[in-house]
Amino acid sequence: MRRSANWRSLRERGHPGRRVRLRLVVACVATAAVAGPLLWYWQASRLPSTYAVTDHGYADAGGATHNQAAHAHVGHSGRSVDALTADPARPPDVALTLTARQERFALASGRKVRGYTLNGQSPGPVIRATAGQLVQVTLINESVPDGVALHWHGVDVPNAADGVAGVTQDAVGLGRTHTYRFVVDPGTYWYHSHQVSHAQVVGGMLGALVVSPDPADTLALVHVYDGIRTVNGQEGDVRVPAAPGQRVRVRIVNTDNGRMSAWVSGAPFTLVAIDGTDVHGPTEVRDVAVPVTAGARADLSISMPADGGGVRVHLGGSAALLLGAGAPAVPKPAAELDPLGYGTPAALAFDPERADRRFEYDIGRRPGFLDGKPGLWWSINGHLYPDVPMFTVAEGDVVRMRIANHSGEAHPMHLHGHHALVLSRDGRSATGSPWWVDSLDVGNGESYDIAFVADNPGIWMDHCHNLPHAGEGLTAHLMYEGVTTPYTVGGRAGNEPE
Amino acid sequence: MRTAYRVLAYIIAAEVVIQAMAMVYAVAGLGKWIEDGGVLDKAVMDSDTTPFDEVVGFAIHGINGMMVIPLLALVFLIVSFFARIRGGVKWAGLVLLLVVLQIVLGISGHSVPFLGALHGLNALLLFSAAVYAARRERTITGTPTAVGEHRVPTTA
Numbered sequence: 001m002r003r004s005a006n007w008r009s010l011r012e013r014g015h016p017g018r019r020v021r022l023r024l025v026v027a028c029v030a031t032a033a034v035a036g037p038l039l040w041y042w043q044a045s046r047l048p049s050t051y052a053v054t055d056h057g058y059a060d061a062g063g064a065t066h067n068q069a070a071h072a073h074v075g076h077s078g079r080s081v082d083a084l085t086a087d088p089a090r091p092p093d094v095a096l097t098l099t100a101r102q103e104r105f106a107l108a109s110g111r112k113v114r115g116y117t118l119n120g121q122s123p124g125p126v127i128r129a130t131a132g133q134l135v136q137v138t139l140i141n142e143s144v145p146d147g148v149a150l151h152w153h154g155v156d157v158p159n160a161a162d163g164v165a166g167v168t169q170d171a172v173g174l175g176r177t178h179t180y181r182f183v184v185d186p187g188t189y190w191y192h193s194h195q196v197s198h199a200q201v202v203g204g205m206l207g208a209l210v211v212s213p214d215p216a217d218t219l220a221l222v223h224v225y226d227g228i229r230t231v232n233g234q235e236g237d238v239r240v241p242a243a244p245g246q247r248v249r250v251r252i253v254n255t256d257n258g259r260m261s262a263w264v265s266g267a268p269f270t271l272v273a274i275d276g277t278d279v280h281g282p283t284e285v286r287d288v289a290v291p292v293t294a295g296a297r298a299d300l301s302i303s304m305p306a307d308g309g310g311v312r313v314h315l316g317g318s319a320a321l322l323l324g325a326g327a328p329a330v331p332k333p334a335a336e337l338d339p340l341g342y343g344t345p346a347a348l349a350f351d352p353e354r355a356d357r358r359f360e361y362d363i364g365r366r367p368g369f370l371d372g373k374p375g376l377w378w379s380i381n382g383h384l385y386p387d388v389p390m391f392t393v394a395e396g397d398v399v400r401m402r403i404a405n406h407s408g409e410a411h412p413m414h415l416h417g418h419h420a421l422v423l424s425r426d427g428r429s430a431t432g433s434p435w436w437v438d439s440l441d442v443g444n445g446e447s448y449d450i451a452f453v454a455d456n457p458g459i460w461m462d463h464c465h466n467l468p469h470a471g472e473g474l475t476a477h478l479m480y481e482g483v484t485t486p487y488t489v490g491g492r493a494g495n496e497p498e
Numbered sequence: 499m500r501t502a503y504r505v506l507a508y509i510i511a512a513e514v515v516i517q518a519m520a521m522v523y524a525v526a527g528l529g530k531w532i533e534d535g536g537v538l539d540k541a542v543m544d545s546d547t548t549p550f551d552e553v554v555g556f557a558i559h560g561i562n563g564m565m566v567i568p569l570l571a572l573v574f575l576i577v578s579f580f581a582r583i584r585g586g587v588k589w590a591g592l593v594l595l596l597v598v599l600q601i602v603l604g605i606s607g608h609s610v611p612f613l614g615a616l617h618g619l620n621a622l623l624l625f626s627a628a629v630y631a632a633r634r635e636r637t638i639t640g641t642p643t644a645v646g647e648h649r650v651p652t653t654a
């Protein structure tokens with residue numbers, strides 16, 4: 001009683017000590033109001049030191065009814081990614097060993113750079129095979145402290161051979177080995193590390209895989225080392241012998257993080273394959289640039305002029321292949337070849353209109369915390385990683401996906417283990433050859449409808465191939481019902497796929 | 499706390515100056531590199547490598563602008579709650595608001611270049627607001643409305 005009376009009298013007199021205390025309380029409450037939510041979001045965003053990708057985010061069944069999902073589940077439950085392999089009894093047709101090192105090395109051009117090599121070189125050895133062969137690669141990590149894992153970009157490998165650290169295997173530590181086995185289809189592919197990939201791929205842990213009966217094909221694997229663009233490790237103008245009248249197939253591989261344009265002077269050309277799949281009925285074109293997005297491949301076929309004239313294939317602004325006598329450099333043509341309307345239509349083996357699953361992959365950008373780090377991060381369907389969809393399918397499903405991008409930047413989206421058919425862009429339907437991709441450039445403000453058949457069970461990354469973007473949250477997964485993984489991100493192996 | 503308020507305000511103003519210098523340093527380095535035969539395109543831009551030394555200016559601009567300055571502005575606002583400066587909270591709030599606007603304009607400028615121009619204009623507003631807040635504290639100190647233990651309050 002006495003105490004409260006005192007308080008009242010204090011208030012009435014406006015005691016300075018009390019005013020100070022009150023101000024302090026108000027200041028503390030205001031501080032809590034400002035800092036509290038931030039601290040909460042920060043804490044909530046922190047990832048555990050080890051986690052399975054399948055434990056994060058939320059399952060997205062793509063509108064499949066419960067019954068369908070339950071039905072598809074029968075007889076498939078509990079398969080580990082480790083069990084999804086090529087026939088283990090089949091002997092390999094092509095077998096080789098790749099030894100990974102972190103070192104300072106010389107490019108084919110002679111320039112010394114610091115980075116990563118396979119068998120002492122970067123780009124690594126070109127792996128050549130023919131259709132239907134079983135390729136077996138034994139990876140040895142000799143001196144890469146962070147560990148390595150090799151992903152076969154564009155090859156629809158069995159899931160166990162996908163080479164994603166923390167999803168389909170553990171990163172291969174110092175002194176350890178890992179064996180990849182898969183059967184190949186014709187086409188131009190490449191391989192690269194999927195462990196700390198944003199650093200290891202830039203640093204040169206990559207190479208080409210060419211599946212073709214013709215060993216004379218010209219490879220143009222483009223990679224930027226230390227800010228210098230190279231073609232097969234060579235800088236500037238790279239000469240390739242070619243006889244008049246000869247048909248030259250140039251297999252372009254963009255291993256960088258951004259889109260590159262290729263254009264030809266000296267002769268017309270045809271775009272004969274995209275991402276390892278032949279274009280149906282391609283027509284000869286000239287004075288157009290061919291966009292090659294990050295991770296993508298484009299095969300150009302060029303007839304050398306009968307009069308002995310040479311040809312120049314421009315690869316971005318600073319590198320070029322000179323076929324035969326070569327030709328002068330010309331500026332990039334304003335017109336771009338749009339695969340949406342290139343070539344002629346062909347029958348499909350599936351009906352995209354009868355989709356079992358329909359997914360949205362909506363790319364945005366918003367402020368928030370990613371594993372405790374504040375910043376502006378890429379969002380998927382409005383959420384930040386790891387609160388992203390797990391696109392869930394059953395084997396045999398026809399899957400449609402709409403990839404829309406309003407994030408302010410372009411994203412080269414890459415789905416592992418599958419090739420997807422582009423149906424339309426911004427609502428405009430494809431009118432040309434079936435356009436099959438594994439790496440699709442989705443520009444800012446664009447939206448693509450794609451479709452594919454879920455015919456390769458496993459847990460597959462579906463991410464941006466501007467690799468730093470993948471580490472900034474632009475990573476989701478496609479998961480088949482009943483498939484599980486024993487591997488985790490983080491953990492003792494230090495798995496860090498992005 | 500009043501000193502902290504003033505110092506933080508000046509640091510934020512100085513950070514804006516550093517941002518402008520870092521950007522021009524990087525752009526000048528880029529220009530010289532291209533003059534010397536360097537070629538820039540999307541792949542080189544996204545390659546995470548260092549084709550020319552001044553590229554560090556872009557990194558400084560990004561880290562400062564996205565992490566350091568927002569954190570400073572946040573701490574500035576919290577300090578203003580305790581600093582007991584008339585209008586102190588208002589000015590700290592304005593500084594934080596301008597910082598947020600600056601980030602939005604900076605990011606949007608990548609797709610709509612005109613917003614990049616506004617990013618430059620807003621930098622001057624932010625600098626002015628921070629300096630004004632810092633100097634305002636000095637002029638207001640000692641006026642009767644400031645409440646301190648040594649002062650006998652005037653009561654109604």
Ligand SMILES: [Cu+2]
Pocket residue numbers: 410411412464465466469470474
């Ligand atoms: Cu991206």
